Amino acid sequence: MDGFSGDVDLEDLDLDSDADDSGEADEASRGLFDDLLEGEPIFENKEVLRPSYTPHKLPHREEQINNMATILVTALRGETPSNILIYGKTGTGKTASAKFVSEELETTSQKYEVPCEVEYINCEVTDTQYRVLAQLANKFIDKNGRYIENRLEELGDLRDRAAEDPAELDDTDFDSVAAVENEITSLESDLEEFDPVPMTGWPTDRVYSTFFDAVDYHERVVVIMLDEIDKLVEKSGDDTLYNLSRMNSELDNSRVSIMGISNDLKFTDFLDPRVKSSLGEEEIVFPPYDATQLRDILQHRAEIAFKSATLSDDVIPLCAAFAAQEHGDARRALDLLRTAGELAERGRTETVEEAHVRKAQEKIELDRVVEVVRTLPTQSKLVLYATILLEKNGVHNINTGEVFNIYKRLCQEIEADVLTQRRVTDLISELDMLGIVNAIVVSKGRYGRTKEINLSVPLDETEAVLLSDSRVGEVEDAQPFVQARFDN
Ligand SMILES: Nc1ncnc2c1ncn2[C@@H]1O[C@H](COP(=O)(O)OP(=O)(O)O)[C@@H](O)[C@H]1O
Ligand SMILES: [Mg+2]
Structure with missing residues (x-):
C-alpha cells in the first residue's frame, strides 16, 4: 500500500x-x-464564525431584544401586537436578534399552549409580492395540515372510546358518536381543499385569498417577519405591505402582526403614507457597535470557534478595530476573524497573529472591490478601464477630458454607444462614491475647474476583473491609442 x-x-x-x-x-x-x-488545525468549530450560525447569546442587544419582547408578549395574551419596524445598518444584529426573539416566542407559546406562530421570510431571496404570498400561503397550508391531522387523531381516539362508553363525551363539545363522526368527515374534506400555491402562474388575488383562508383557518396570532424588507419594496413596490397591513380588519379567527427589518434607514420615504403609519407603529433602531462591543462579541464566539491558546492577544482587538471603522459591522468583524484563522491555517502556523488579521483585511477589501467592479454596468466599466489605462502609462491626477478621450476610443473599438462627456463625469462621480476612484475638484485658476482622478483600488486585479467582462474583453490592444495621446 x-x-x-x-x-x-x-x-x-x-x-x-x-x-x-x-x-x-x-x-x-x-x-x-x-x-x-498535517499539523494541528487552528479551529475547533469554524462554523460558529459563519453568518448562518445563530448565537444563543447576543451581548449589547439586550435593550433591543427587550423592546421587541415587550411588544410581542401581547401575542401570548391572544391579542394583536403592534407592527414593528426595525432599522439598522448591516451587521448590527437585526436578523440574529429577530430570530432569537421568534424562537423564544414560539417556545413560550407552546409552553402555555397559546396559539402563536412566527413566520420568517428573507425578502432578499423572496422578492416579489407573488413569492412572498405564495411562500406564506404554503407554510400555513402545511401548518393547517399538521393541525388537522393531530385533531383527527384525537377525534378518532375519542370516537373509539365513546363507542364503548358514551360517558367519554361528557366533557366535550359533542353529544353523540355521530357528531364526532361528522366532525371527522368535515376535517377530512378541509384537508383535501387546501391547494398549495404553485411557484408561478396564479393571479395575485387568488394567491392572496389562498393565503388569507389558510391563516384564518383557526384561531391564532401570527407574527410575520419580513427581513430585508427594503429590498422587497425596492424591487416590487409596497403592494405586499399594503395588503398585509390591512388584513386584520377582514380576518375572523386569526390576527396578523408584521415585523419589518430594514438595512436602509430612509426606506419608509418610498412607502404609501397609510402603509408607513401602519407598519411603523413601533420602531426599534439598532445602532452600530463600537470597538469595545465588537470585542465582546468576538470573544464569545472565539471561545467556541478556536482551539485554546491559538489566538495571540492583539488579534481580537484588531479585528474589532477594523470592523468598527467599517460602520460597526459585526459580520465584518467575524469574517475578519475567520479569514485570519484560515490564513494562519494555510500558512501552517500554530497561532493566529496580528499580521494574519491585516492580510485578512486586505483580502476581504479586495474581494469587495472585485465584486463591485464585476457588477458595474458596461459603460462604467469602460470609464474605469480608461482610467486604468492612463494610470498604467504613468499618468496621475487624471482629468475628466483625458478619461473621456480614451473612453471614446474604447467605445469605438468595441462598437459601444458613446455617452456625452457630461454623463461620463456622472459615472466618474459614481465610481468615486463606490470607493473605486478618488476624484477631487481642483481649481485651475482662470481655466476653470476640473476633476483630478486617481485609482483607489489595486490596478492589476481590477484590470483583470474588467477584462473578464465579455464586452470589455473585446478590446484587443489599447496601448497604441493610449500611447498616441502622449505623442501629439
Ligand atoms: N450582539 C451580537 N452578539 C453575537 N453575535 C452577533 C451580535 N450581533 C451580530 N452578531 C453576529 O454578526 C453577524 C451579523 O449579524 P446579523 O444579525 O445578520 O446582522 P444584520 O441582520 O443587522 O445585518 C451574524 O453572524 C450574527 O450572529
Ligand atoms: Mg440581516
Missing part, C-alpha cells in the same frame, strides 16, 4: 510516463490531502 502513504517525493514522479504506468502516478498523487491535513 505504498501509494497511499503521505510522503510523496516529487522526484519519484515520472511526469512523462506512458499511458500504461499512469496507474502508479495516480496512486502516488493520493498524498494530496495528507499534506494539508
Whole structure:
C-alpha cells in the first residue's frame, strides 16, 4: 500500500510516463490531502464564525431584544401586537436578534399552549409580492395540515372510546358518536381543499385569498417577519405591505402582526403614507457597535470557534478595530476573524497573529472591490478601464477630458454607444462614491475647474476583473491609442 502513504517525493514522479504506468502516478498523487491535513488545525468549530450560525447569546442587544419582547408578549395574551419596524445598518444584529426573539416566542407559546406562530421570510431571496404570498400561503397550508391531522387523531381516539362508553363525551363539545363522526368527515374534506400555491402562474388575488383562508383557518396570532424588507419594496413596490397591513380588519379567527427589518434607514420615504403609519407603529433602531462591543462579541464566539491558546492577544482587538471603522459591522468583524484563522491555517502556523488579521483585511477589501467592479454596468466599466489605462502609462491626477478621450476610443473599438462627456463625469462621480476612484475638484485658476482622478483600488486585479467582462474583453490592444495621446 505504498501509494497511499503521505510522503510523496516529487522526484519519484515520472511526469512523462506512458499511458500504461499512469496507474502508479495516480496512486502516488493520493498524498494530496495528507499534506494539508498535517499539523494541528487552528479551529475547533469554524462554523460558529459563519453568518448562518445563530448565537444563543447576543451581548449589547439586550435593550433591543427587550423592546421587541415587550411588544410581542401581547401575542401570548391572544391579542394583536403592534407592527414593528426595525432599522439598522448591516451587521448590527437585526436578523440574529429577530430570530432569537421568534424562537423564544414560539417556545413560550407552546409552553402555555397559546396559539402563536412566527413566520420568517428573507425578502432578499423572496422578492416579489407573488413569492412572498405564495411562500406564506404554503407554510400555513402545511401548518393547517399538521393541525388537522393531530385533531383527527384525537377525534378518532375519542370516537373509539365513546363507542364503548358514551360517558367519554361528557366533557366535550359533542353529544353523540355521530357528531364526532361528522366532525371527522368535515376535517377530512378541509384537508383535501387546501391547494398549495404553485411557484408561478396564479393571479395575485387568488394567491392572496389562498393565503388569507389558510391563516384564518383557526384561531391564532401570527407574527410575520419580513427581513430585508427594503429590498422587497425596492424591487416590487409596497403592494405586499399594503395588503398585509390591512388584513386584520377582514380576518375572523386569526390576527396578523408584521415585523419589518430594514438595512436602509430612509426606506419608509418610498412607502404609501397609510402603509408607513401602519407598519411603523413601533420602531426599534439598532445602532452600530463600537470597538469595545465588537470585542465582546468576538470573544464569545472565539471561545467556541478556536482551539485554546491559538489566538495571540492583539488579534481580537484588531479585528474589532477594523470592523468598527467599517460602520460597526459585526459580520465584518467575524469574517475578519475567520479569514485570519484560515490564513494562519494555510500558512501552517500554530497561532493566529496580528499580521494574519491585516492580510485578512486586505483580502476581504479586495474581494469587495472585485465584486463591485464585476457588477458595474458596461459603460462604467469602460470609464474605469480608461482610467486604468492612463494610470498604467504613468499618468496621475487624471482629468475628466483625458478619461473621456480614451473612453471614446474604447467605445469605438468595441462598437459601444458613446455617452456625452457630461454623463461620463456622472459615472466618474459614481465610481468615486463606490470607493473605486478618488476624484477631487481642483481649481485651475482662470481655466476653470476640473476633476483630478486617481485609482483607489489595486490596478492589476481590477484590470483583470474588467477584462473578464465579455464586452470589455473585446478590446484587443489599447496601448497604441493610449500611447498616441502622449505623442501629439
Ligand atoms: N450582539 C451580537 N452578539 C453575537 N453575535 C452577533 C451580535 N450581533 C451580530 N452578531 C453576529 O454578526 C453577524 C451579523 O449579524 P446579523 O444579525 O445578520 O446582522 P444584520 O441582520 O443587522 O445585518 C451574524 O453572524 C450574527 O450572529
Ligand atoms: Mg440581516
